[in-house]
Amino acid sequence: MKESESMGARNPWPWRAWDELTRDIQNAYEDIGAPRRSFVSSVEQSQPYGDLVHALSRVAELNDDTDVNCDVCFSYMLKSDGLYFVRLSMVGLYAFERLHGRGGADLVTSRKDCSSDFERDVFQFLTVRGFRVLSEGELNSAVDLALPGIDNDAVTVRNAIFSPEE
Numbered sequence: 001m002k003e004s005e006s007m008g009a010r011n012p013w014p015w016r017a018w019d020e021l022t023r024d025i026q027n028a029y030e031d032i033g034a035p036r037r038s039f040v041s042s043v044e045q046s047q048p049y050g051d052l053v054h055a056l057s058r059v060a061e062l063n064d065d066t067d068v069n070c071d072v073c074f075s076y077m078l079k080s081d082g083l084y085f086v087r088l089s090m091v092g093l094y095a096f097e098r099l100h101g102r103g104g105a106d107l108v109t110s111r112k113d114c115s116s117d118f119e120r121d122v123f124q125f126l127t128v129r130g131f132r133v134l135s136e137g138e139l140n141s142a143v144d145l146a147l148p149g150i151d152n153d154a155v156t157v158r159n160a161i162f163s164p165e166e
Contacts, residue, residue: 012137024092025145025160028072032145037164040068043090049074055125056086059118073162080118088131091161095131096139097122109135 011018029035044066047053053076056062060080067075072091078084085098097108099119107113110133114120126133139158147155147164159166 011141028091070165089161093131095126096134
């Protein structure tokens with residue numbers, strides 16, 4: 001896969017992390033020119049993040065919003081001091097955490113972005129388990145993957161590891 005530019009910006013991924021991401025995408029989809037999503041059903045059945053989901057459910061009301069017909073990730077809504085969405089990729093240990101507040105949605109990408117103990121707890125749950133919590137720039141980086149309905153030059157990391165149909 002190419003280290004391409006997205007929206008005129010340079011790829012924000014460190015090269016080793018980018019290399020690992022592209023390997024994970026290749027391993028999951030098997031063929032980047034004709035990707036297969038068959039990995040989704042086996043990952044869904046194995047529930048590899050069960051301990052994390054259990055930990056999250058102990059600190060907030062958790063609703064499973066996973067849709068394997070559209071996505072290649074587990075999606076959870078968490079209600080605590082606000083409404084949060086956590087997505088856990090089925091492609092590899094990648095996640096993003098989004099807070100929905102009065103002004104829209106904000107990504108939580110580091111401890112310094114956390115504005116509450118709950119956000120820090122969720123962020124720590126993810127990082128302790130080895131998840132890379134992605135930034136907007138990382139999510140919008142272009143990847144070489146032929147997804148139906150998306151121009152090949154417009155496929156992003158977000159499409160490849162979370163929502164191929166978005």
